[in-house]
Amino acid sequence: SAVISQKPSRDICQRGTSLTIQCQVDSQVTMMFWYRQQPGQSLTLIATANQGSEATYESGFVIDKFPISRPNLTFSTLTVSNMSPEDSSIYLCSGVDSSEAFFGQGTRLTVV
Protein backbone atom coordinates (compact mmCIF):
# COMPACT_ATOMS: atom_id res chain seq x y z
CA SER A 1 0.00 0.00 0.00
CA ALA A 2 0.98 3.64 -0.27
CA VAL A 3 3.22 5.30 2.30
CA ILE A 4 2.37 8.60 3.98
CA SER A 5 5.05 10.81 5.48
CA GLN A 6 3.62 13.08 8.15
CA LYS A 7 5.38 15.90 9.90
CA PRO A 8 6.02 17.13 12.44
CA SER A 9 5.88 13.98 14.55
CA ARG A 10 5.37 16.05 17.68
CA ASP A 11 5.26 19.63 18.80
CA ILE A 12 4.68 21.70 21.90
CA CYS A 13 2.90 24.96 21.12
CA GLN A 14 1.80 28.04 22.98
CA ARG A 15 -1.90 28.69 23.27
CA GLY A 16 -3.20 31.15 20.70
CA THR A 17 -0.75 30.08 18.02
CA SER A 18 -1.34 27.85 14.99
CA LEU A 19 0.36 24.69 13.77
CA THR A 20 0.30 23.27 10.27
CA ILE A 21 0.70 19.52 9.82
CA GLN A 22 1.79 18.16 6.46
CA CYS A 23 1.22 14.79 4.81
CA GLN A 24 2.95 13.61 1.67
CA VAL A 25 1.87 10.39 -0.04
CA ASP A 26 4.22 8.44 -2.29
CA SER A 27 1.47 7.83 -4.85
CA GLN A 28 -1.75 9.45 -5.96
CA VAL A 29 -4.65 8.81 -3.62
CA THR A 30 -8.25 9.66 -4.36
CA MET A 31 -9.42 10.05 -0.78
CA MET A 32 -7.56 11.58 2.14
CA PHE A 33 -8.81 12.18 5.64
CA TRP A 34 -7.73 13.88 8.85
CA TYR A 35 -8.39 12.31 12.24
CA ARG A 36 -7.90 13.26 15.87
CA GLN A 37 -7.09 10.64 18.48
CA GLN A 38 -6.65 10.72 22.22
CA PRO A 39 -3.91 8.30 23.35
CA GLY A 40 -5.24 4.75 23.56
CA GLN A 41 -8.59 5.67 22.09
CA SER A 42 -10.23 5.37 18.70
CA LEU A 43 -10.10 7.80 15.82
CA THR A 44 -12.42 10.76 15.39
CA LEU A 45 -12.81 11.95 11.82
CA ILE A 46 -12.21 15.67 11.44
CA ALA A 47 -12.74 16.07 7.72
CA THR A 48 -12.34 14.66 4.25
CA ALA A 49 -9.67 16.53 2.31
CA ASN A 50 -10.98 17.16 -1.20
CA GLN A 51 -8.53 17.82 -3.98
CA GLY A 52 -8.94 21.29 -5.40
CA SER A 53 -11.98 22.21 -3.31
CA GLU A 54 -13.03 22.90 0.26
CA ALA A 55 -12.78 20.05 2.74
CA THR A 56 -15.89 18.30 4.05
CA TYR A 57 -16.04 18.67 7.82
CA GLU A 58 -17.67 16.36 10.34
CA SER A 59 -20.02 17.59 13.01
CA GLY A 60 -18.14 19.55 15.65
CA PHE A 61 -15.31 20.61 13.38
CA VAL A 62 -15.21 23.87 11.41
CA ILE A 63 -13.02 25.28 8.70
CA ASP A 64 -11.99 28.35 10.69
CA LYS A 65 -10.49 26.15 13.38
CA PHE A 66 -9.09 23.38 11.18
CA PRO A 67 -8.38 24.75 7.71
CA ILE A 68 -7.32 22.00 5.31
CA SER A 69 -5.60 22.22 1.96
CA ARG A 70 -5.24 19.55 -0.71
CA PRO A 71 -3.65 21.06 -3.78
CA ASN A 72 -3.07 17.70 -5.50
CA LEU A 73 -3.60 13.95 -5.06
CA THR A 74 -0.40 13.39 -3.07
CA PHE A 75 -0.31 16.22 -0.51
CA SER A 76 -2.50 17.69 2.20
CA THR A 77 -2.13 19.97 5.20
CA LEU A 78 -4.18 20.49 8.34
CA THR A 79 -3.81 23.65 10.39
CA VAL A 80 -4.87 23.76 14.02
CA SER A 81 -5.67 27.43 14.55
CA ASN A 82 -5.74 29.58 17.67
CA MET A 83 -4.80 26.59 19.78
CA SER A 84 -5.95 25.94 23.32
CA PRO A 85 -4.95 23.12 25.71
CA GLU A 86 -8.11 21.26 24.63
CA ASP A 87 -6.53 20.82 21.20
CA SER A 88 -3.78 18.67 22.69
CA SER A 89 -4.14 15.35 20.90
CA ILE A 90 -2.71 13.12 18.22
CA TYR A 91 -3.56 14.16 14.67
CA LEU A 92 -3.42 11.60 11.88
CA CYS A 93 -3.77 11.85 8.14
CA SER A 94 -5.01 8.90 6.16
CA GLY A 95 -5.52 7.74 2.62
CA VAL A 96 -7.96 5.08 1.47
CA ASP A 97 -7.41 2.59 -1.31
CA SER A 98 -10.10 -0.01 -2.02
CA SER A 99 -11.65 0.49 1.45
CA GLU A 100 -8.31 -0.10 3.17
CA ALA A 101 -6.88 2.84 5.05
CA PHE A 102 -3.22 3.68 5.51
CA PHE A 103 -1.94 6.29 7.88
CA GLY A 104 0.80 8.74 8.55
CA GLN A 105 2.82 8.33 11.71
CA GLY A 106 0.74 10.89 13.55
CA THR A 107 1.51 14.28 15.10
CA ARG A 108 1.43 14.46 18.87
CA LEU A 109 0.43 18.00 19.72
CA THR A 110 0.70 19.49 23.19
CA VAL A 111 -0.65 22.98 23.77
CA VAL A 112 0.63 24.79 26.84
Next chain:
Amino acid sequence: TQLLEQSPQFLSIQEGENLTVYCNSSSVFSSLQWYRQEPGEGPVLLVTVVTGGEVKKLKRLTFQFGDARKDSSLHITAAQPGDTGLYLCAGPSGGSYIPTFGRGTSLIVHP
Protein backbone atom coordinates in the same frame (compact mmCIF):
# COMPACT_ATOMS: atom_id res chain seq x y z
CA THR B 1 -23.48 6.11 10.08
CA GLN B 2 -22.90 2.43 10.70
CA LEU B 3 -21.53 1.81 14.17
CA LEU B 4 -18.96 -0.77 15.17
CA GLU B 5 -18.97 -1.92 18.79
CA GLN B 6 -15.66 -3.33 19.90
CA SER B 7 -14.99 -5.34 23.06
CA PRO B 8 -13.31 -5.57 25.39
CA GLN B 9 -12.03 -2.01 25.60
CA PHE B 10 -9.01 -2.99 27.69
CA LEU B 11 -7.16 -6.25 28.07
CA SER B 12 -4.14 -6.95 30.25
CA ILE B 13 -2.76 -10.49 30.05
CA GLN B 14 0.37 -12.54 30.64
CA GLU B 15 2.63 -13.75 27.89
CA GLY B 16 1.45 -17.09 26.52
CA GLU B 17 -2.27 -16.53 27.13
CA ASN B 18 -4.88 -16.57 24.39
CA LEU B 19 -7.38 -13.78 23.77
CA THR B 20 -10.24 -12.82 21.53
CA VAL B 21 -11.37 -9.33 20.52
CA TYR B 22 -14.83 -8.77 19.11
CA CYS B 23 -16.22 -6.27 16.64
CA ASN B 24 -20.01 -6.15 16.27
CA SER B 25 -22.53 -4.13 14.33
CA SER B 26 -26.24 -4.17 13.58
CA SER B 27 -25.39 -3.28 9.97
CA VAL B 28 -23.96 -5.35 7.16
CA PHE B 29 -20.49 -4.39 6.01
CA SER B 30 -19.11 -5.18 2.58
CA SER B 31 -15.74 -5.70 4.25
CA LEU B 32 -14.04 -5.22 7.60
CA GLN B 33 -10.48 -4.32 8.33
CA TRP B 34 -8.38 -4.88 11.45
CA TYR B 35 -5.57 -2.50 12.36
CA ARG B 36 -2.93 -2.48 15.07
CA GLN B 37 -1.49 0.74 16.38
CA GLU B 38 1.63 0.93 18.49
CA PRO B 39 2.40 3.97 20.64
CA GLY B 40 3.74 6.86 18.60
CA GLU B 41 2.71 5.34 15.30
CA GLY B 42 -0.29 5.40 13.01
CA PRO B 43 -2.55 2.35 12.69
CA VAL B 44 -1.24 -0.39 10.41
CA LEU B 45 -3.54 -2.65 8.44
CA LEU B 46 -3.42 -6.30 9.53
CA VAL B 47 -6.11 -7.87 7.38
CA THR B 48 -9.27 -7.32 5.35
CA VAL B 49 -12.13 -9.82 5.46
CA VAL B 50 -14.70 -9.72 2.71
CA THR B 51 -16.68 -12.95 2.51
CA GLY B 52 -19.19 -14.01 5.18
CA GLY B 53 -17.71 -16.84 7.25
CA GLU B 54 -14.21 -16.10 6.01
CA VAL B 55 -11.27 -17.03 8.24
CA LYS B 56 -7.82 -15.56 7.73
CA LYS B 57 -4.67 -16.40 9.62
CA LEU B 58 -1.65 -14.22 10.12
CA LYS B 59 0.88 -16.23 12.15
CA ARG B 60 -0.67 -16.39 15.65
CA LEU B 61 -3.58 -14.12 14.72
CA THR B 62 -6.84 -15.57 13.41
CA PHE B 63 -9.49 -13.28 11.96
CA GLN B 64 -13.06 -14.33 11.30
CA PHE B 65 -15.88 -12.53 9.51
CA GLY B 66 -19.39 -13.46 10.60
CA ASP B 67 -21.66 -15.31 8.20
CA ALA B 68 -23.98 -12.29 8.02
CA ARG B 69 -21.05 -9.85 7.64
CA LYS B 70 -22.14 -7.92 10.73
CA ASP B 71 -19.39 -8.99 13.08
CA SER B 72 -15.79 -10.06 13.21
CA SER B 73 -13.34 -11.45 15.72
CA LEU B 74 -9.61 -11.45 16.23
CA HIS B 75 -8.07 -14.31 18.16
CA ILE B 76 -4.45 -14.23 19.29
CA THR B 77 -2.82 -17.48 20.34
CA ALA B 78 0.04 -17.48 22.84
CA ALA B 79 0.24 -13.71 23.09
CA GLN B 80 3.66 -12.08 23.23
CA PRO B 81 4.74 -8.66 24.53
CA GLY B 82 5.21 -7.58 20.92
CA ASP B 83 1.45 -7.94 20.43
CA THR B 84 0.89 -5.00 22.78
CA GLY B 85 -1.01 -2.19 21.09
CA LEU B 86 -4.38 -0.76 20.18
CA TYR B 87 -6.46 -3.01 17.92
CA LEU B 88 -9.07 -1.30 15.78
CA CYS B 89 -11.71 -2.75 13.52
CA ALA B 90 -13.08 -0.63 10.70
CA GLY B 91 -15.40 -0.86 7.76
CA PRO B 92 -16.66 1.35 4.95
CA SER B 93 -19.57 3.48 6.15
CA GLY B 94 -22.76 3.22 4.14
CA GLY B 95 -22.15 3.60 0.45
CA SER B 96 -18.95 5.57 0.86
CA TYR B 97 -15.32 4.59 1.29
CA ILE B 98 -15.00 6.57 4.50
CA PRO B 99 -13.95 4.04 7.15
CA THR B 100 -15.92 3.79 10.37
CA PHE B 101 -13.72 2.75 13.26
CA GLY B 102 -14.59 0.81 16.38
CA ARG B 103 -13.58 2.31 19.71
CA GLY B 104 -10.53 0.03 19.87
CA THR B 105 -9.17 -2.61 22.21
CA SER B 106 -6.07 -1.65 24.13
CA LEU B 107 -4.01 -4.81 24.71
CA ILE B 108 -1.08 -5.11 27.08
CA VAL B 109 0.86 -8.37 27.19
CA HIS B 110 3.12 -8.67 30.21
CA PRO B 111 6.33 -10.70 29.95
